[in-house]
Each structure stands twice: as structure tokens, then as C-alpha cells.
Amino acid sequence: MTKRVYNFYPGPATLPLPALKKAQEELLDYKGTGMSIMELSHRSKQYDAMHKEASGLVRGLMGIPDDYKILWLQGGASTQFFMVPCNLAVKGKPMEYVNTGAWSKKAIKEAKFYGDVNVVASSEDKNFSYIPKDIKFSNNASYAHITGNNTIFGTEFHTWPNVPKDVPLICDMSSNIMDKVIDVKKFGVIYAGAQKNIGPAGVTLVVVREDLLNIVPENTPTMQKWKIHAEKDSLFNTCPCWAIYMCKLCLEHLKNIGGVPAIEKINRKKAKIIYDIIDDSNGFYKGHATPDSRSLMNITFNLPTPELEAKCVEEGQKRELIGLKGHRSVGGMRASLYNAMTLEGVETLGEFLREFKEENE
Ligand SMILES: *Cc1c(COP(=O)(O)O)cnc(C)c1O
Numbered sequence: 001m002t003k004r005v006y007n008f009y010p011g012p013a014t015l016p017l018p019a020l021k022k023a024q025e026e027l028l029d030y031k032g033t034g035m036s037i038m039e040l041s042h043r044s045k046q047y048d049a050m051h052k053e054a055s056g057l058v059r060g061l062m063g064i065p066d067d068y069k070i071l072w073l074q075g076g077a078s079t080q081f082f083m084v085p086c087n088l089a090v091k092g093k094p095m096e097y098v099n100t101g102a103w104s105k106k107a108i109k110e111a112k113f114y115g116d117v118n119v120v121a122s123s124e125d126k127n128f129s130y131i132p133k134d135i136k137f138s139n140n141a142s143y144a145h146i147t148g149n150n151t152i153f154g155t156e157f158h159t160w161p162n163v164p165k166d167v168p169l170i171c172d173m174s175s176n177i178m179d180k181v182i183d184v185k186k187f188g189v190i191y192a193g194a195q196k197n198i199g200p201a202g203v204t205l206v207v208v209r210e211d212l213l214n215i216v217p218e219n220t221p222t223m224q225k226w227k228i229h230a231e232k233d234s235l236f237n238t239c240p241c242w243a244i245y246m247c248k249l250c251l252e253h254l255k256n257i258g259g260v261p262a263i264e265k266i267n268r269k270k271a272k273i274i275y276d277i278i279d280d281s282n283g284f285y286k287g288h289a290t291p292d293s294r295s296l297m298n299i300t301f302n303l304p305t306p307e308l309e310a311k312c313v314e315e316g317q318k319r320e321l322i323g324l325k326g327h328r329s330v331g332g333m334r335a336s337l338y339n340a341m342t343l344e345g346v347e348t349l350g351e352f353l354r355e356f357k358e359e360n361e
Contacts, residue, residue, distance in 0.1 A: 006345040009323030010151055010298060010336045011175065011196040014345075018256075019249035038242045047241060051233070054248035061251060061259055064184050064207060069230040071206040072244050077174040077193035080204060081107040084145065084170055084189065085114035087216045087226050093142040094118045098135055098161070101128040101150035102329065103172060111145075120144075127330070128153040131293040135161040143168045143188060149176030151196065152327040154300030154334065155293040160186050168212055176297050177205065178254065179339060180264040188212050197297070197338045199247030203240045254339065263339050270337045270346040271296045277353050284357045288330050302332035309333060312356055319352050 007014040030037040033046055040047045055070045064070065073079070084107070085095055095111045097104060099122035111117045118141070121132035128150060137144040144163045148171045149156040156176055163169045168188020177192035184190065189208045195201035206226065213227040222228055228236050254263060275294060278285040278301055288300040303309045309332050313325045326332040337346055 005320040005322045006341070006348055007322050008335045008337070008341070008345075008349070010327075010334060011193070012201050013196050013336055013338050014340045015200065015246070016250055016253040016340045019246065019253050022249050022252075023246060037245045040241070042235060042239055042241050050245055050248060051235070051239070051241075054244050054251065055233075057248060057251040057255060058205065058207070061178060061254060062182070062184055062207070067210045068184065069208050069210060069213070069226075070234075071208065071226060071229045072234040072239055072247075073204045073206055073229060074202070074240055075204065076201075077103075077172055077191060077204055078106065080172070080191040080206065081110040082113065083206075083224060083226065084143070084191075085111040086220060086224050088143045088168070088170070088189075088212060089114045090142045090215065091115070093140050094138065095143060095145065096120050096137045096141040096167075097145045098122070098132060098147070099124060100131060100147050100155060101153045103151065103174070104145075104147045107145060107147070107172060115142075123155070127288075128155065129288055129293070130290040131155050131157055137161070137163050137167055139164045139167070141167045143170050145170045146172070148173040149179070149295050149297055151175040151298050151336075152300075152329055152334075153288060154295045154298045154330070155289045156295035156297065158292075168209065175336075175338075176295070178260050178263065179267050179296050181260050194243060194247050196336075197340075199250045200243050202243035203247060205247075250340070266343055267296045267337065267339065270341065270343055271299065273346050273350045274299045274335055274337070274353070277350055277357075281357055282361075284361050285353065286332075288332070297336060297338055299335045299337065300326060300330050300332065301334075302326075302330075306331065308360055311360070312353075315356060316349075316352060319348070321349055321352055324349075 027036055058070050094116045096118045097108045099119050121135045123130050123132055144167050170189045173190050174193040175196040177197050191206045194203045208226050216225050278287045286302045316324050324333050326334040
């Protein structure tokens with residue numbers, strides 16, 4: 001039997017086993033073509049059918065209305081940090097951001113190349129341990145930008161801020177896309193690097209409301225215009241075929257297990273297992289995020305000393321619980337419980353954390 005560990009890495013991250021097996025099965029001969037889908041022309045009818053299926057799965061799983069386009073782009077979510085202002089900034093109207101962590105900051109930095117940026121709320125005062133409340137965006141903003149889930153700090157928006165009418169809400173959902181049911185109509189644009197919750201690295205999903213495609217200045221380089229990619233169904237140039245194919249297999253799996261409502265239930269159950277252990281540990285495990293802002297996807301916590309944290313990561317590794325070391329800006333530990341992390345994996349982690357506390361407190 002092939003060895004498989006429980007992989008809690010923040011991204012690239014664990015993928016559903018049935019999707020990996022299907023890819024293995026189809027690797028050498030994709031549907032009787034005698035080729036891998038990696039080797040097929042992106043203009044072939046076999047590729048085209050798969051491409052449409054992948055987009056269809058995104059639309060179905062997220063309940064995306066017809067007046068939104070689904071784009072598969074390259075360059076990671078980091079490229080969208082400048083694509084957003086490039087496509088949506090209007091002269092004289094500030095771009096408005098909520099700063100909830102490292103990824104928000106990077107998005108803000110890129111927007112500043114395109115004009116005036118207002119940071120309307122921030123949780124930097126408490127090392128990004130919470131999601132600000134009562135966020136107010138201006139009526140004349142070009143757009144309002146939030147980071148849906150803060151991968152490094154372990155906080156997540158559980159309700160969406162109100163935006164003035166005619167100000168589109170833009171959300172970086174790289175680490176929580178499809179973790180729970182959302183109303184897509186509340187957003188102008190949703191974007192997500194695939195490698196955390198829906199597939200492998202190499203492709204970025206962008207969901208954009210059609211009317212927002214026409215704001216981009218004419219004298220913008222072609223590849224930077226969402227409009228071009230929308231018109232060409234993400235086939236303006238060679239698309240990342242393999243990454244899109246892997247997303248398709250992962251999303252097919254998600255659909256087979258009941259879609260987003262079903263995975264939301266499982267995600268809540270998984271997160272509760274670990275948060276309960278933190279809360280019942282008499283302070284041995286100390287959660288970074290305030291309870292009302294806790295992420296379903298990335299659970300960040302510290303132990304009494306850095307030595308114990310290192311020991312916990314190391315002993316976890318011996319139990320085949322991999323990738324639990326926290327990001328340097330929070331330290332301690334982080335368990336990423338993305339959609340593809342099984343309940344069994346989280347239960348195993350829970351058992352380990354309980355035992356570790358008993359042996360080391
Ligand atoms: C990982 C991550 C990014 C960066 O994604 P890349 O695809 O590496 O550019 C951006 N935003 C969030 C919330 C992330 O978790």
C-alpha cells in the first residue's frame with residue numbers, strides 16, 4: 001500500500017484521495033486519446049469539454065448567477081492583487097481595503113501603484129487576531145476589498161461587511177473558497193489561488209460580475225484585462241490545463257459528497273474538534289484568534305514555550321501528522337483543515353493533542 005500521511009500544510013495542501021486516484025488512472029490515456037491531458041492541445045475538443053465541465057462545477061457548487069464570468073488565470077492570487085485595481089480603479093474614487101493580515105497588506109501595497117487607497121479598518125493593533133466590526137466603506141469608493149480568510153493568522157469573516165450601493169465588494173477567498181455556503185450576489189469579484197481549497201498550485205479562480213469587465217482602461221496590456229479572458233473563456237493563451245483538470249477532479253469529488261452545504265457541516269465539525277481542545281486545555285493550548293473570528297480552515301495556537309511547540313511539531317510528525325508548524329508571524333502551531341482534510345485526520349490530530357497535553361503540562 002502507498003503511504004499517505006495527514007497533511008496539515010497551509011498550501012499547497014492536501015487533495016482528496018479519490019481525485020488523485022482518478023488522475024493516476026487517467027494519466028497515460030485520457031479518455032481514449034492515448035495521451036495525458038497534459039499533452040493534449042488546449043484547442044482540442046476533449047480538452048474543451050473538460051474545461052467547460054470544470055467551470056460548470058464551480059458555477060453549480062457556488063450557485064453562481066448567469067451574469068458572472070468564471071475565469072481560470074495564472075500568476076496566483078498575488079497577480080490578482082494588481083489585477084483588481086488595474087481592472088476596477090476609477091480616477092478620483094479611492095480603493096478601499098480592510099487590513100486583516102499579511103495577504104491584505106500585500107493587496108494594499110499593489111493597489112497603491114494604481115491610485116489612492118484608504119484602509120478603512122485594520123486589526124493590526126492586536127497582531128491580526130480578530131476581524132474588525134462595523135466596517136464602513138465610502139459611497140464613492142472604486143471598490144471595497146476584504147480577505148475572506150487570513151491563512152497565516154487564522155481568522156475568517158463570518159458575516160460580510162455592508163457596502164454602499166454601487167460599490168462592488170471584492171474578496172480574496174484563496175484559503176476559504178467553498179468552505180461554506182455564500183451568496184455570490186453580495187460580491188463583485190471573488191478570487192482564489194487554487195492550491196489551498198480547490199486544487200493544485202498553478203491556477204487562480206476569478207469570479208467576476210459582467211458589468212465590472214468594462215471599467216478597465218483601453219490602454220491596459222491585454223493579458224491584464226479580465227474582459228479579454230472572459231471573452232475567450234480563459235483560452236486567450238495557453239491555459240494551465242493540468243491544474244484546471246485537477247481542480248475539476250477535486251470539485252467533482254466535492255459534488256459527489258454533497259457539495260458545499262455538506263462540506264460546510266464537516267468543516268464546522270472538524271474545526272470544533274480542535275477549538276474545543278484548545279478551550280478545554282486550561283491555557284496549555286492558547287488560540288491566537290478571538291472566538292468570534294476563528295477560521296474554519298486554519299487553526300492557529302501556541303503552547304506555553306517555544307520548546308514545547310517544537311516538540312509538539314516533532315512528535316506530531318512521528319505520528320504522520322505533517323505540516324503543523326505555525327507561520328513565523330504568529331509562531332506556535334497551525335493546523336490547516338481545508339475541505340480535503342478528512343474528519344478522520346482531524347480526529348487523529350485531536351487525539352494526539354490531548355495526549356501531548358497530558359504528557360507535557
Ligand atoms: C496563499 C494566499 C495568497 C497568495 O496566493 P498565491 O497563489 O501564492 O499568489 C493570497 N491570499 C491568501 C488569503 C492566501 O492564503
